[in-house]
Amino acid sequence: MLIHVKDGEYTKTIYSLIRDQRYADAVQLLNNILETHENSRAALSLLANCYFYSQDFINAANCYEQLTILFPSEEDYKIYYAQSLYQACLYDEAMKVTSQITEPDFQEKVTKLKAAIKYGEGDLMAAKSLVDSCPVDDIDTEINRGCILYKEERYEEALQKFMGAQQRTAYCPHLSYNVALCHYRLKEYNQALNHIAAIEEYGISEHPEMSVGMNTEGIEVRSVGNTLALHETALIEAFNLKAAIYYQKKNFDEAKDALTDMPPRSEEELDAVTLHNQALINVDVNPSECFEKLQFLLHQNPFPPETFGNLLLLYCKYEYYDLAADVLAENAHLTHKYLTPDLYDFLDALITQQTSPEEAYLKFDEIASKLSETLRKLTKQVDEARQKHDDSLKKYLRDYENVLERYIPVLMAQAKIYWDMENYAQVEKIFKKSVEFCEDNEIWKLNVAHVLFMQENKLKEATRFYEPIVKKNYDNMLNVSAIVLANLCVAYIMTAQNEEAEELMKKLEKEEEQLAYEDSDKKVFHLCIVNLVIGTLYCAKGNYEFGISRVMRSLEPFNKKLGTDTWYHAKRCFLSLIEVIAKNIILVRDSVIQECIVFLEQCEVFGRSIRTVNEQPLEQLQMHIGKTTVAYEARMLKSLLMKIRDA
Structure with missing residues (x-):
């Protein structure tokens, strides 16, 4: 019997728990044993194993440390101790333990572990030197070289190493993940x-107990825990990567599904990467929780490298520039490690913009000039590679796309300074300077369309930019932003292309009807917003009776069309109507005012639970909930109209 206690059933129970991967229960039982038999070698060794298998590496390291003290001649315990410290990212401590292992039979393991430690520290030169001293025919050596190449951003060479290793061994989920x-x-x-997909299939077939996809299907299942078996499937890594791919492709629903498809775990069991991705993908739904998770991760060791930059960018997105500045100041030691020079300069310019738009513009211009020069060099390299049919063409194209991805946000931030000043002509000039790089970029084309639309004498040009965006999604126009469709319809109307506007709206109406047939509960606001914008246009031109009537019809039926955004457009028209009537600028028939009052009464009924503002997530003083509903604002507007009617 391994564990010397009076009741031999303990031994049987513990091994049964370990076999069933119920490590938490085994840990509790082993701790009970050690309270009365504190020097039990077998119990302490099993406890260390249970902690390690459940990925509680700190406690595993503590157990193995005790074992190395109790049994200093056992080199195995030193290896396990060093491995636990390495897994806990305590690299200095792990390296000290490896230097204490002198047994020749363990030196190959020690060298591999030292290489892993140096790799974790980011010391690639030392890691490479240690890997090169390992046996050439060892498959681990090839995989480790692939990992170093990946860290050096030599992805094609790394891919070749991983694929070569795949051909030499049985299927390994982690190797497939590396590929x-x-x-x-x-x-x-x-x-x-x-x-x-191959990792998923393997995980489901070999480990059906992992409950893959059940959360997404709405089936409640218990946590599978952070077991070694879960780690070996690489399912968590695979689903996180899947979410990242769909996020990059702007397919946010699929990205969310990927995160809920992964084996279920309780929130305290989530790894740092999953927590980071959950925060990023759900930021629009719950920004406050997103900020909390990213702030929490910053104080973990380690945290995903993207965490620092993403937290700062999201603070800037929600216009919390003071918080972004505070985070930068408090974490100066992270700046050089986790922010590229371009990203740091970009964030600095964004923060500066709040106090000095002129200085911020110059900072953006300096960044844009550097990136423009890089883009020109890459354009030349691409052209030369095409002429020579060079194999490096693919690399140059990828580099060009990566630099362009960094250039576009800088350009848009620079343009926004003048957009906020309503200096649309200057915004257009900024966009014209970038045409050589951005003429095929969708974001650039969309923003050019918007700035042309805002200049009433350039509506014809605006349609030429809006039309390709709409035609690209002609078979599924609900994929197009509602404001793009609305602006295009207005541009058609203002340039005497009424037939095109009608055709666009009929197509949109058919798609909404089809969607309503397939999913009767889903709210879709595209056609409603188009009609609201057109109604707003007529009101702006002084034709209030027609404009207001169009606005009111656009919100029917109220249970499907009344929402925060649609109410925003509608109430602006009513406020404008009330203002011009009060100033005796126009006269409106009593029947029209009565129709407006009836409409507002309906908004009051259906708008009790619809908020009128999207409050900033970190605001200290929240507005009273009773004054931020459509029902409240509809009553206020109705009251004003009744006063005008009875005056």
Whole structure:
């Protein structure tokens, strides 16, 4: 009997719990044993194993440390101790323990572990030197070289190493994940998804107890825990990568599904990458929780490298520039490690914009000039590679796309300074300077369309930019932003192309009817917003009776069309109507005012639970909930109209 206690059933129970991967129960039982038999070698060893298998590496390290003290001649315990420290990212401590292992039979293991430690520390030169001293024919050596190449951003070479290793061994989910990760970095998303699908299939067939996909289907299942078996399936890594791919492709619903498809775990069991991805993908739904998770991760060791930059960018997105500045100041030690020079300069310019738009513009201009120069060099390299049919063409194209992805946000931030000043002509000039790089970029074309639309004498040009966006999604126009469709319809009307506007609206109406047939509970606001914008246009031109009537019809039926955004457009028209009547600028028939009052009464009925503002997530003083509903504002507007009617 391994554990010397009076009741031999303990031994049987513990091994049964470990076999069933019920490590938490085994840990509790083993701790009970050690309270009365504190020097029990077998119990302490099993406890260390249970902690390690459940990925509680700190406690595993503590147990193995005790074992190395109690049994200093056992080199195995030193290896396990060092491995536990390494897994807990305590690299200095792990390296000290490896230097104490002198047994020749363990030196190959020690060298591999030292290489892993140096790799974790980011010391790639030392890691490479240690890997090169390992046996050439060892498959681990080839995989480790692939990992180093990946860290050096030599993704194609890393991919070759991983694929070579795949051919030499039985199916390994983690190796397949490495291959998928390289494809992801090379923006070969379909190939990456194929390897992820293979990991999923293997995990489901070999470990059906992992409950893959059950959360997404709405089936409540218990946590599978952070077991070694879960780690070996690479399912968590695969689903996180899948979510990242769909996020990059702007398919946010699929990205959310990927995170809920992964084996279920309680929130306290979630790894740092999953927590980061949950925060990022659900930021629009719950921004406050997103900020909390990212702030929490910053104080963990380690945390995903993207956490720092993403937290700062999200603070800027929600206009919490003071908080972004505070985070930068408090974490100066993270700046050089986790922010590229371009990203740091970009964030600095965004924060500066709040106090000095002129200085911020110059900072953006300096960043844009550097990136423009890089884009010109890459354009030249691409042209030369095409002429020579050079194999490096693919690399140059990928580099060009990566630099362009960094250039576009800088350009848009620079343009926004003048957009906020309503200096649309200057915004247009900024966009014209970037045409050589951005003429095929969808974000650039959309923003050019918007700035042309805002200049009434350039509506014809605006349609030429809006039309390709709409035609690209002609078979599924609900994929197009409602404001794009609305602006295009207005541009058609203002340039005497009424037939085109009617055709667009009929197509949109058919798609909404089809969607309502397939999913009667789903709210869709596209056609409603188009009609609201057109109604607003007529009101702006002084034709209030027609404009207001169109606005009112657009919100029928109220249970499906009344929402925060649609109410925003509608109430602006009513406020404008009340203002011009009060100033005796126009006269409106009593029947029209009565129709407006009836309409507002309906809004009051259906708008009791619809908020009129999307409050900032971190605001200290929240508005009273009773004054931020459609019902409240509808009553206020009705009261004003009744006063005008009875005056």
